[in-house]
Amino acid sequence: MAHDNTLRVGHIPALTWNSLKMNEGSVSGDLTLNAQTGVSFRDLPQGVTHRKLTMDQASRWLSDHAPGQEAERFVAGKVPIYHPQTFGTGLGGEYEAFLNKACSRCDLLEVAKGTQVESPLSWHIDFYDGNRAAAAQIIHLEEGACLTLILDYASDREAAGLAALSTRIVLERDARLTFVTAQTLGRRFLHLSDIGASQADASRLEIVDLDLGAGESFLGIQAEQIGRGAVLSGHMGYMAVGDQKVDINYNVVQRGKKTQSDFDFDGVLEGKGYKSFRGTIDFRNGACAAKGNEQESVLLLSPDVVNKTLPIILCEEEDVEGAHGATIGRLSDEMLFYMTSRGIDKETAERIMVRARLDAVAGKVPDEALREKLTAYIEETFSDEAN
Amino acid sequence: MANQKVDDIDRSFYDFRYEENEDFYRMRSGLTEEIVREISEAKHDPKWMLDFRLKSLEIYNRLEIPNWGAPIDGLNMDNISTYVRNKADMKRSWDEVPDDIKNTFERLGIPQAERESLAGVGAQYDSELVYHNLQQEVADQGVVYTDLESALTGEFEQMCKDYFMKLVPPTDHKFAALHGAVWSGGSFVYVPKGVKVEVPLQSYFRLNARGAGQFEHTLIIVDEGADLHFIEGCSAPKYDESNLHAGCVELYVKRGARLRYSTIENWSKNMYNLNTKRALVEEDAVMEWVSGSFGSHVSYLYPTTILRGRNSHCEFTGVTFAGAGQNLDTGARMIHMGKNTSSFINTKSICKSGGISTYRSSVEIKKTARGAKAAVSCGSLMLDSQSRSDTIPAVVVETNEADVGHEATIGRISDDAVFYLMSRGVSEEEARAMIVSGFASDVSKELPLEYAAEMNNLIKLEMENG
Numbered sequence: 001m002a003h004d005n006t007l008r009v010g011h012i013p014a015l016t017w018n019s020l021k022m023n024e025g026s027v028s029g030d031l032t033l034n035a036q037t038g039v040s041f042r043d044l045p046q047g048v049t050h051r052k053l054t055m056d057q058a059s060r061w062l063s064d065h066a067p068g069q070e071a072e073r074f075v076a077g078k079v080p081i082y083h084p085q086t087f088g089t090g091l092g093g094e095y096e097a098f099l100n101k102a103c104s105r106c107d108l109l110e111v112a113k114g115t116q117v118e119s120p121l122s123w124h125i126d127f128y129d130g131n132r133a134a135a136a137q138i139i140h141l142e143e144g145a146c147l148t149l150i151l152d153y154a155s156d157r158e159a160a161g162l163a164a165l166s167t168r169i170v171l172e173r174d175a176r177l178t179f180v181t182a183q184t185l186g187r188r189f190l191h192l193s194d195i196g197a198s199q200a201d202a203s204r205l206e207i208v209d210l211d212l213g214a215g216e217s218f219l220g221i222q223a224e225q226i227g228r229g230a231v232l233s234g235h236m237g238y239m240a241v242g243d244q245k246v247d248i249n250y251n252v253v254q255r256g257k258k259t260q261s262d263f264d265f266d267g268v269l270e271g272k273g274y275k276s277f278r279g280t281i282d283f284r285n286g287a288c289a290a291k292g293n294e295q296e297s298v299l300l301l302s303p304d305v306v307n308k309t310l311p312i313i314l315c316e317e318e319d320v321e322g323a324h325g326a327t328i329g330r331l332s333d334e335m336l337f338y339m340t341s342r343g344i345d346k347e348t349a350e351r352i353m354v355r356a357r358l359d360a361v362a363g364k365v366p367d368e369a370l371r372e373k374l375t376a377y378i379e380e381t382f383s384d385e386a387n
Numbered sequence: 388m389a390n391q392k393v394d395d396i397d398r399s400f401y402d403f404r405y406e407e408n409e410d411f412y413r414m415r416s417g418l419t420e421e422i423v424r425e426i427s428e429a430k431h432d433p434k435w436m437l438d439f440r441l442k443s444l445e446i447y448n449r450l451e452i453p454n455w456g457a458p459i460d461g462l463n464m465d466n467i468s469t470y471v472r473n474k475a476d477m478k479r480s481w482d483e484v485p486d487d488i489k490n491t492f493e494r495l496g497i498p499q500a501e502r503e504s505l506a507g508v509g510a511q512y513d514s515e516l517v518y519h520n521l522q523q524e525v526a527d528q529g530v531v532y533t534d535l536e537s538a539l540t541g542e543f544e545q546m547c548k549d550y551f552m553k554l555v556p557p558t559d560h561k562f563a564a565l566h567g568a569v570w571s572g573g574s575f576v577y578v579p580k581g582v583k584v585e586v587p588l589q590s591y592f593r594l595n596a597r598g599a600g601q602f603e604h605t606l607i608i609v610d611e612g613a614d615l616h617f618i619e620g621c622s623a624p625k626y627d628e629s630n631l632h633a634g635c636v637e638l639y640v641k642r643g644a645r646l647r648y649s650t651i652e653n654w655s656k657n658m659y660n661l662n663t664k665r666a667l668v669e670e671d672a673v674m675e676w677v678s679g680s681f682g683s684h685v686s687y688l689y690p691t692t693i694l695r696g697r698n699s700h701c702e703f704t705g706v707t708f709a710g711a712g713q714n715l716d717t718g719a720r721m722i723h724m725g726k727n728t729s730s731f732i733n734t735k736s737i738c739k740s741g742g743i744s745t746y747r748s749s750v751e752i753k754k755t756a757r758g759a760k761a762a763v764s765c766g767s768l769m770l771d772s773q774s775r776s777d778t779i780p781a782v783v784v785e786t787n788e789a790d791v792g793h794e795a796t797i798g799r800i801s802d803d804a805v806f807y808l809m810s811r812g813v814s815e816e817e818a819r820a821m822i823v824s825g826f827a828s829d830v831s832k833e834l835p836l837e838y839a840a841e842m843n844n845l846i847k848l849e850m851e852n853g
Contacts, residue, residue: 014779015454300789301787303754305786308784313797318772318799324795325794
């Protein structure tokens with residue numbers, strides 16, 4: 001499982017000027033893995049099963065449940081730079097190949113037809129110092145099934161290591177999944193998290209993602225909405241403080257009629273924080289009456305931060321509505337004036353706004369204990385930075 | 388009111404040609420060192436310019452074709468003649484211009500426009516300027532408006548040397564290098580300190596020759612506190628084989644000056660329009676771009692503004708209409724370097740009948756640009772599902788003391804708007820045509836009346852086709 005090379009991840013489907021260095025992310029350094037994490041659920045609700053697959057079995061399973069050959073043929077959009085994937089993901093083919101070599105097994109979590117799981121299913125992974133581990137999982141909801149899954153992974157703040165995750169989601173007709181991820185890894189962790197989803201008719205996928213830790217994070221989300229009326233909604237919160245780097249690639253491919261996507265990205269950059277965001281709404285021919293929306297808001301708190309934003313809309317269907325918006329900057333003068341006129345100094349005002357921004361995402365985590373832990377983590381981070 | 392429908396732009400108005408005769412000199416096709424030397428000799432270049440051309444050719448041969456943007460596989464430099472000119476010299480009197488060329492510009496309405504609304508006119512036919520004139524009272528203010536070749540060897544040689552291809556160096560991209568190697572024609576404008584030119588200057592570029600390239604260079608220096616509106620127009624007849632336009636525009640807007648640069652581009656649909664435009668804006672200066680892109684088979688066009696001086700400001704207003712067989716990749720770049728700089732990009736894209744329109748932009752706020760403000764608004768209108776419209780805007784911010792807003796929308800003609808107009812007695816087709824005209828009005832309202840009318844005509848002619 002030794003790898004020491006560079007991975008090109010999170011390609012955008014339509015290239016832009018190379019000088020901007022925004023066409024893809026680049027993961028370099030030691031990519032050696034020394035462990036693989038897995039899931040063990042004690043008491044699974046009725047209708048929910050969990051089994052382990054070899055990577056070959058997982059590849060075959062994914063091939064059988066892929067969004068279809070059309071996805072492979074057209075995944076490149078305008079410029080064929082993707083390494084074609086049978087089942088597309090946000091980080092792309094090189095990362096998939098890396099994990100296929102690095103992992104020996106993949107967890108398959110399935111929810112049977114019509115099963116409504118009332119309580120969230122939680123899945124916690126503890127990473128330890130020196131831990132360089134991968135985790136690959138497939139979540140499959142059969143027709144009409146409903147599940148909330150929380151993936152919470154963390155380590156000590158000072159821990160070092162590598163966390164490489166891959167999640168494939170297959171939602172059959174009318175299935176509903178709320179997928180919550182909360183990441184609070186140590187500042188010396190390299191973190192990669194890749195999501196690929198396939199959505200059938202009227203399925204609903206909600207993603208809540210709070211990425212707070214790790215020194216360098218590469219996050220990929222790709223959803224293929226092949227079914228009529230499929231809905232994707234999401235809210236991602238992240239922070240890059242100190243010398244943290246965050247690289248995000250989001251890509252929703254809307255093929256089905258009346259599909260909808262609506263994703264918000266909220267971030268805070270402080271110190272020498274660096275963030276690159278690439279977000280694509282890709283309307284394919286035939287996606288009549290589809291709607292896609294993507295909003296990004298970034299609060300910049302220090303003079304040395306770097307923010308890159310590339311919100312793309314690709315469209316080959318007339319009857320669609322697509323929109324993206326971005327607001328990038330410091331705390332507005334009006335807000336600052338409002339705060340200071342009430343006796344709140346600038347630093348406190350910024351802390352309040354940071355909390356408001358990230359708590360808006362944390363508030364969507366359907367687990368009170370985890371919610372409190374995340375809020376405390378945010379507070380602690382900014383207290384440390386202030387000191 | 389006659390029935391109207393939104394359709395491709397009718398370019399028959401521009402699609403007339405005069406065959407080359409013995410009065411024309413045509414360089415053999417292709418791009419070699421010998422050809423570059425021959426062009427340089429024909430143009431009586433100073434030595435430094437020949438060296439510059441050869442260095443550019445070397446860079447051209449080294450650089451790759453861009454891996455982004457519309458495909459340009461159909462462009463084969465082996466089939467392009469980089470230099471075609473009438474054997475007659477440039478004239479200062481319209482009556483002396485050869486008849487074929489004169490007729491061309493008469494049909495395009497250039498002399499009439501000069502008489503009625505311009506302070507000066509330059510007319511380029513294929514590779515060379517054929518006519519250049521500046522109103523006496525403007526010349527008396529010290530304004531210089533001449534062909535670039537004359538400026539290179541006259542009293543402005545040093546100024547040309549100081550500014551020529553400094554903003555767009557040949558290393559910038561492959562077609563900038565190509566331009567550096569074979570450029571020919573174009574204008575040099577200098578507006579002295581404090582001089583305000585009340586009516587616009589215009590250059591019109593006509594590429595008549597089949598299988599040829601046009602590589603004109605426009606160099607404008609608006610000195611401190613001066614003010615200028617410069618208008619650029621271009622057209623060509625349509626041929627079965629490819630033509631190439633790889634011009635270059637370099638604009639220097641000095642402290643406290645203002646420059647508006649307006650373009651109505653209507654090349655024919657066999658044209659590869661790989662044009663480069665760039666402006667450097669100093670303290671308290673203002674740059675305004677108004678851009679209408681209607682023609683070409685393929686376009687790469689992204690006017691770039693470097694806001695170097697404190698409090699400098701730029702606005703870009705653009706509309707692109709891509710019809711059948713067109714792949715128009717257009718947009719703008721703003722680079723903020725100075726403190727308290729500001730910019731606004733406002734664009735509209737329309738595509739139909741299989742046309743492909745790509746809006747591509749970047750707003751870059753450098754670390755030194757504290758207090759910068761930038762806003763981007765881009766709207767795209769799809770008129771059918773055979774077409775394609777993409778939006779690829781980038782924002783890079785390297786300081787926290789900046790505010791950047793971006794919004795983009797894409798969609799179809801609103802059913803509600805059509806219904807509203809129909810409820811007032813307007814037919815559905817008329818309603819759709821009105822909505823498209825309104826969508827493009829951001830640009831037309833920024834142009835002088837005559838040019839706004841020309842732009843609206845480009846759309847209207849098409850609508851009336853149905």
